[in-house]
Amino acid sequence: MNRRKFLKEAPVLAGLLVGALGAVNGKALKKKVIILRSSWQTVNIGDIGHTPGVLTLLEKYIPDAEVRLWPSDVGDGVEEMLQKRFPNVPILKTKASRDKALEEGDFMVHGSGPSMVARKDLDVWRKTGKPYGIYGITFPGVYGFPDATSKFDPLDIELMNAARFTYFRDSVSLEFARNHGAKCPVMAFCPDGAFAVDVRDDAAAAAFLDQHDLKTGEFVCVIPQYRFTPWWELASKNRPVDKAKEAYNHQMKEQDNAPIREAIIAVVRQTPKKVLIVPENETQVRIGKEMLYDPLPEDVKKKVVWRDRYWLTDEAISTYARSAGLFGIEMHSPIMCIGIGIPAIVCRFKEQTSKGYMWQDIGLGNWLFDLDTPGDIARITPTVLDMVQHPEKAKRQVKKAQKEVGKLQARTMNFLKQQVYG
Numbered sequence: 001m002n003r004r005k006f007l008k009e010a011p012v013l014a015g016l017l018v019g020a021l022g023a024v025n026g027k028a029l030k031k032k033v034i035i036l037r038s039s040w041q042t043v044n045i046g047d048i049g050h051t052p053g054v055l056t057l058l059e060k061y062i063p064d065a066e067v068r069l070w071p072s073d074v075g076d077g078v079e080e081m082l083q084k085r086f087p088n089v090p091i092l093k094t095k096a097s098r099d100k101a102l103e104e105g106d107f108m109v110h111g112s113g114p115s116m117v118a119r120k121d122l123d124v125w126r127k128t129g130k131p132y133g134i135y136g137i138t139f140p141g142v143y144g145f146p147d148a149t150s151k152f153d154p155l156d157i158e159l160m161n162a163a164r165f166t167y168f169r170d171s172v173s174l175e176f177a178r179n180h181g182a183k184c185p186v187m188a189f190c191p192d193g194a195f196a197v198d199v200r201d202d203a204a205a206a207a208f209l210d211q212h213d214l215k216t217g218e219f220v221c222v223i224p225q226y227r228f229t230p231w232w233e234l235a236s237k238n239r240p241v242d243k244a245k246e247a248y249n250h251q252m253k254e255q256d257n258a259p260i261r262e263a264i265i266a267v268v269r270q271t272p273k274k275v276l277i278v279p280e281n282e283t284q285v286r287i288g289k290e291m292l293y294d295p296l297p298e299d300v301k302k303k304v305v306w307r308d309r310y311w312l313t314d315e316a317i318s319t320y321a322r323s324a325g326l327f328g329i330e331m332h333s334p335i336m337c338i339g340i341g342i343p344a345i346v347c348r349f350k351e352q353t354s355k356g357y358m359w360q361d362i363g364l365g366n367w368l369f370d371l372d373t374p375g376d377i378a379r380i381t382p383t384v385l386d387m388v389q390h391p392e393k394a395k396r397q398v399k400k401a402q403k404e405v406g407k408l409q410a411r412t413m414n415f416l417k418q419q420v421y422g
Helices: 003-007 010-017 045-061 078-085 095-104 119-126 154-162 171-179 202-211 243-270 284-293 313-320 332-339 355-361 374-389 391-421
Strands: 033-038 066-071 107-110 132-137 165-168 187-189 219-223 274-277 304-306 326-328 344-348 368-370
Touching: 033 045, 033 095, 033 119, 045 066, 045 078, 045 313, 045 332, 045 391, 066 095, 078 313, 107 119, 107 391, 119 132, 119 154, 132 391, 165 171, 165 391, 171 187, 171 355, 202 313, 219 243, 219 284, 243 274, 243 284, 243 326, 243 344, 243 374, 274 284, 284 304, 313 332, 326 332, 326 374, 332 344, 332 391, 344 355, 344 374, 355 368, 368 374, 374 391
Parallel strands: 033 066, 033 107, 107 132, 132 165, 165 187, 219 274, 219 326, 274 304, 326 344, 344 368
Antiparallel strands: none
């Protein structure tokens, strides 16, 4: 079935039936309690970004509600970042606070993520008989999609079917769910919550850029990646080495990162711009040096900066906002770039699931490249150069995508509001 048809299906339009903020069907709103189940991990600025993105949307579209965050992990400075931006949102870190939320909450929202991450907690909520919705996930969200399409938890379909709405962050996931038994009354495409992130750390970003002589609008950000994120390298994850994945990473890493490296060389030699190599997850600090920086020709290295430490979402966004654009093998840094009006090119492979197809769904298909397709690989460098050398054209494309994202955010959030207060 044509993906674009999914984006226009009637269920998502139901959000337009909701009245102005502050009232539904002409009745004054009583404060309701929304529980946001989100914050999956802290070693990836994209997984961090889901939460402030959805919180920003809830703040904008349902300001009268009391929102409480039920996280998986808000360590490593993430809690402080969230409290600075959302001082009135309690963070439920204890069993007692979560039990209280199960009792006092009116509606649960499963936030954006790579899959139905919190299925067990959502199932506990379902058994209270209270309503809930799923906001912007990939499904099934397994490595190797679509080769591993049979690998999903049947509970996910049960949860979708009992939800007030199930929104998918890419149309491939929507189609897959429908073909595997999902019959939620309202199912549609919904952009990842991270498009709405607005946390900032301008002081940290400015200090780093000044230290490395990177001027606003005069540098491009770049992100590397392996086929499988080597989480076993991080002591915080406490995982044994996956020998099979490590071997496959070694086999594919040059094929995947060489086109990104070639684009860096082209930017440096054919434009006045500098390049900043950055991480989206903590393992990419090392990968950026190994795969992108160290192999560069010496004349190119003079205009390339390798960020040698991980960062949080607020500093990353403040850095991206000062850049001329971003490209690389990741998803959420591009998402956050588009959200703040910065051009961003996505390179992907099947191991990253179907999430990359959201670029097509919001009208950025010409900035999406498959690293398993030789024809796509050949177009990466010319497209990067076009983005850098024709900034006004690139910004027009960004604005068009932003408009589509904003329209869908409004529709889905207004429908959520109707479900909370209806």
